[in-house]
Structures are given as structure tokens and as C-alpha cells.
Amino acid sequence: MAASQEELESYYGKEIILADRELVETGSKQILNNADKEDVAFLVVGDPFGATTHTDLVLRAKREAIPVEIIHNASVMNAVGACGLQLYNFGQTVSMVFFTDNWRPDSWYDKIWENRKIGLHTLVLLDIKVKEQSIENMARGRLIYEPPRYMSIAQCCEQLLEIEEKRGTKAYTPDTPAVAISRLGSSSQSFKSGTISELANYDSGEPLHSLVILGRQCHELELEYLLEFADDKEKFGKDVANDQEYFKPAAWVPPTEDDSDE
């Protein structure tokens, strides 16, 4: 993941064409050009099927009767297990994009809610902006790109809290436990367990980051693992216990005489 283009070229003994988003999304003809006659390798970070664009590329190749061989790889979708939460207890994955003044999409809120209603953890993938143009440069047709931006854990948590405050339906609360995952798979990877409001003040350091919002199905072993990453283990244990009460079915209360009179 940390290798430079030069290092990869020297490793493979071949020239590498850097495929930016534009090339991948609109340049399938260029990528598949001659692929029926010679081998073309399309390298990705993570699992090749992490993005619909890659599925689309395979479909286009199949339509042109180009044989495709997939070599699988570790991906954040399974390496996230390194935080100690079991992979089979994760629900659907959501993406958190940078909010702007006019664009604050929150469809992920319902997905987190759905996951938590059935007790599942939610992996939140944090936005990255690489090779993006400013609106002004885009309008003027200037191919000048903004410096790359990577969402921090703190910003993600602030956006989570903003939308929860707006919706007010408690899909999660400021006290819901979560795990911040930084630089996963690199030698400097780190984890931090805390509530969403605590992590809104967490300095997560260099990118990339992801966040997992806990579900109710938190096994004893999972909790033991998460406690290793908590600043205040006792508090975090209590936060998890309190949060788990959320979506439990309500306890049965025997009717009182007043109730039966009505």
C-alpha cells in the first residue's frame, strides 16, 4: 500500500500507467485496448471488487470475450477485523463524504440505524479527495487540482453527531461506542476505542482512517480486545453495556389495574 510507482515498476520490471479516477471511470476502452491479444494487469489497492467501477470493467471485458482472471487481496472490508470485532457481525458498509455548505448527504444514517436495529457493527469508510478541482477552476476549465484531502476521525464523528441531532431518532447517540482505525495494514496502524463524542476530539494523525460504530452483538472477546484501545477502560466498558440496552426488546410490564380498567 505504501509502495511508490517507481518501486512497483522496479518490482514488476514493467512500466506502470497511473490510472486516476477519470481513467478508471471513463477510460475502459483504453484499459481493455489489445487485452484480447496481450496480458493487461489492472492493479488496485484492496480487493478488486470493492468498487462498482471494477465490476463494470470486468463486465465490459466479458462482453468483448476477453478472458479475465481475478487475484484477490486483503481489503479494509475484511482487514477491519484487526480491531477485534468479528467480521460476521458486520452489517452493510457506509461511506461518509465531506459535507459542503450545500451538500450534506445523510442516507448513511438509515443504514447505520438498520444495522444497529439488528445488533450489527457498521464500517464507515471516510472520504478522500484526490485530484479534485475547485468549483472555480472547473468552471473556467483549468486543469488545476486541489491538494489531496483525507477525512479525519474527528470530522467524521462531528458529521455523525450533526445528522443525529438533525434527525433526533437515536440511531446512535453521542455516547455510542465506536472504534477509530488509522493506517490499517501499515506498520503505523492504530486503533482508538471511545464514544462518538469522545472520538470527535481525537487526533487520528496521518490518513487513511475508517470508523466502526458498534452494534449490540458485542461478544465478550470482542469487548476485551476493544478495551486495549480505550483511554478509560472502565468507562468504555460501561458505555458499551449502556449502548447495548438500546435496541433490546422492551421488558414486559404486567398491566396495572388502572390499565385494565380503560
Next chain:
Amino acid sequence: MAASQEELESYYGKEIILADRELVETGSKQILNNADKEDVAFLVVGDPFGATTHTDLVLRAKREAIPVEIIHNASVMNAVGACGLQLYNFGQTVSMVFFTDNWRPDSWYDKIWENRKIGLHTLVLLDIKVKEQSIENMARGRLIYEPPRYMSIAQCCEQLLEIEEKRGTKAYTPDTPAVAISRLGSSSQSFKSGTISELANYDSGEPLHSLVILGRQCHELELEYLLEFADDKEKFGKDVANDQEYFKPAAWVPPTEDDSDE
């Protein structure tokens, strides 16, 4: 995945100790013995965090202050994307064990139902029995092991249908679309799209197998991919459309005059 112990030993230039289930589950002391003084590598098929036993091993190492480094790997949990369904639309993963006369566990039924209620796909991992003793041999303390058994797609689908018939709550039906995945990641990997009742008659060949039961959130690109693996594309397309109607919210019907009179 297909390498023999000898091939691995020649590749690594080291002797390898075959860790069977018993050693992994009860022999952590043996595995961690001297690991504070010399490097011990614990090799697994798939992702290291696919099993709680591995999480437990890491926790035990941490308690003894043994540094642990994790090297992630592809796993069925993400390689399943090769069937064309997007990883972020999967819910919790379930395991299907071999039914016996007295033991027919079905807690997975509710999990599939929960996933399908919110539109998500379910990965079903199929049971394998390796180095198992018969009840008679176990009772007599004879260390004789049964030949390895791997659940087929057909048997998995029969067990799915049996429990649906018993429960009768339509978490899925015989007509629910699914994808059979065989020998994933190997050169002979194959996929078959069909309804659960169709796949109950499917000869899936050599192991290992997994099954994905579709959720309602089936994107156009996902369907296009799945159609490649269907015997009757037109029928499968209709099966998917019909199944998607299942958990949709009921359409609003304007009250009739009769209704408003009541």
C-alpha cells in the same frame, strides 16, 4: 490455498507443524511457547480474524507481552465479491452446519431474515468436517477419524428449505434467488445463479462451497453479473424481480367510502 505442506515447507525453507482444530483451540500455550524470544508464525487460510479462536490467540499473546504482527489476506468474506454482488450490501454472515438426526440448529434463519428485511445479501458458509470422530469411536476413546466431509450446495439448500417449511414465516422461499460459489479463489472456481429450490438440485462438484442468498438491494450491474451464471437468464431475472417485491413497504391505498364510514 491448494499448496501442500511439503510445498509450503520448501517455499518457506522451514519445517511446518500442522495445526489441527484441537491444537488451535486448546494448544495456545504450545503455540506461544518461546514466542517472546523467537519469531513464531501462525499461518491460516483466509483472513487471520475470520475466527474467534485467532482473536483469542492474539489476546493471550498480548497478555504475555508478546508482540504480534498481523499480515492480512484475502478471505471468502471479501473474495465473495467475485460473484458480482457488492460487498457493502452484505449483512451478517451465517454458518450452515450438517444436520444430524438430533441436531438441526436453525438460529441462522433469523439472521437471514434480519438481513433480508433491510435488503441485504447473506453469505452462508458451509460446514466442513475434518478429523472428526464418530460418536462410537469417541465413546470408546479410539483416535480413529472419519473421512473429511464438505457440505455441498444441494445439501445446504435442502436444509434451508426444510427450516423455511418448518418456520413458515417466509424469510425466504424456494423461489428466492441465490448464487452458489464453488472453489473460490482457485483456478476451477465457478458460480451458479438460481433459486434455492433449483440449487437444491445443483451438482456443485469438488469443495469448498459457499452460498449467497440475495437481498432486495440488487443493483442493475450486480444483476447483469449474476445473469452470466444463470442457466435460464430470463427466468432468473424474473425471479430476482419477484423476490425484490417481498420486503418492500406496502403501497398506500386511499381509503374507500366504506372504510371512512366505519
